[in-house]
Amino acid sequence: MKLVTIEHEGREQVAFWTERGVIPMTWLNDQAGTDWNTELFALLQHNQFTELRDWYDNQGQEKLSSLPYLPANEATYRALYRRPRKIIGVGLNYREKAIELAGRAAEEEPVIFIKPDSTLIGPGESIRLPGEAGQVTAEAELALVIGQTCKNIQEEQAMSVVAGFTTSLDMTAKDIHARNPRFMQRAKSFDTFLSLGPSISTPDEYSNLEALEIKTVHNGLVAHSNTVSSMIFSPAYLIAFLSDVMTLHAGDIILTGTPGSVPIQPGDTTGCEIAGLMQLNNVVEG
Structure with missing residues (x-):
């Protein structure tokens, strides 16, 4: 699984990086009815990262293939997150x-x-x-x-x-x-x-x-x-x-x-x- 942090809709948020392009987590939540955290640091802090990876390996790749995407060369990329503890x-x-x-x-x-x-x-x-x-x-x-x-x-x-x-x-x-x-x-x-x-x-x-x-x-x-x-x-x-x-x-x-x-x-x-x-x-x- 590959993720990126992008600036989208006025804030920095996590997105999937796929062969087709970049799919913001907010789009997945809106269209699939999921409730994943939309910032990478929050995913890690709330123990959702492992769950997300399991979801991706079992059914997520297929689900993502049906969603719209941003062309990778049109996204604005940011640091993964800004405030790690260490x-x-x-x-x-x-x-x-x-x-x-x-x-x-x-x-x-x-x-x-x-x-x-x-x-x-x-x-x-x-x-x-x-x-x-x-x-x-x-x-x-x-x-x-x-x-x-x-x-x-x-x-x-x-x-x-x-x-x-x-x-x-x-x-x-x-x-x-x-x-x-x-x-x-x-x-x-x-x-x-x-x-x-x-x-x-x-x-x-x-x-x-x-x-x-x-x-x-x-x-x-x-x-x-x-x-x-x-x-x-x-x-x-x-x-x-x-x-x-x-x-x-x-x-x-x-x-x-x-x-x-x-x-x-x-x-x-x-x-x-x-x-x-x-x-x-x-x-x-x-």
């Missing part, structure tokens, strides 16, 4: 990137940080470069959307709590971080320093997650790419590790690390490209 970042999670930046092999444990929701923007919105920040980089990442509350979950069961995957861009004030590694949280926390994609694809959409490729795009060109198999800590391991530290709730976002960053400046366009998801693009402003 946005958790993971640094240095690709072997090549870790060696390049740190000059050594992987750490024994993941490097983690928290992004405030005031950093969050969506597709088409502008990344604003703070005047005092110096050089800023953008990093494409596969993001995990948690679908149910979990604590101390085992790695073998960890993927069962994932609602789906989305694209993301994590920005870093590189000069601030370079002055002192302890400044990483500040370097990650400026407004507009996280972009979240418009689409979510459920895990069953991927037959081989290990082969999934994440690409950092800069001014229309792929600057870096790598696959999930090259992560030091797998998505399942990250969920298990983080759930030992903190309770994970439905709607929490985990950024799994980047295959490579690009320096950005005003006038640039930067993005994240992952198969099975809508490409995420943002412009850069000074």
Whole structure:
């Protein structure tokens, strides 16, 4: 199942992303007499996401095929949602990137940080470069959307709590971080320093997650790419590790690390490209 958040009828709401086009949830509710929440975060928070996926797998695809749709290229796309409870970042999670930046092999444990929701923007919105920040980089990442509350979950069961995957861009004030590694949280926390994609694809959409490729795009060109198999800590391991530290709730976002960053400046366009998801693009402003 693939869903998107669009701006429609004056507000941001969830819609199905199908081969024919985009079908707002409000249209399904109106025409099929259903009562699904019309915002993705509410679906997750009220335990409706799993029910919706079961409905989609059993009868939903057929039902949707009879509904009207918006052409995909005519919809206005927004971030999946605006106020997750937690946005958790993971640094240095690709072997090549870790060696390049740190000059050594992987750490024994993941490097983690928290992004405030005031950093969050969506597709088409502008990344604003703070005047005092110096050089800023953008990093494409596969993001995990948690679908149910979990604590101390085992790695073998960890993927069962994932609602789906989305694209993301994590920005870093590189000069601030370079002055002192302890400044990483500040370097990650400026407004507009996280972009979240418009689409979510459920895990069953991927037959081989290990082969999934994440690409950092800069001014229309792929600057870096790598696959999930090259992560030091797998998505399942990250969920298990983080759930030992903190309770994970439905709607929490985990950024799994980047295959490579690009320096950005005003006038640039930067993005994240992952198969099975809508490409995420943002412009850069000074």
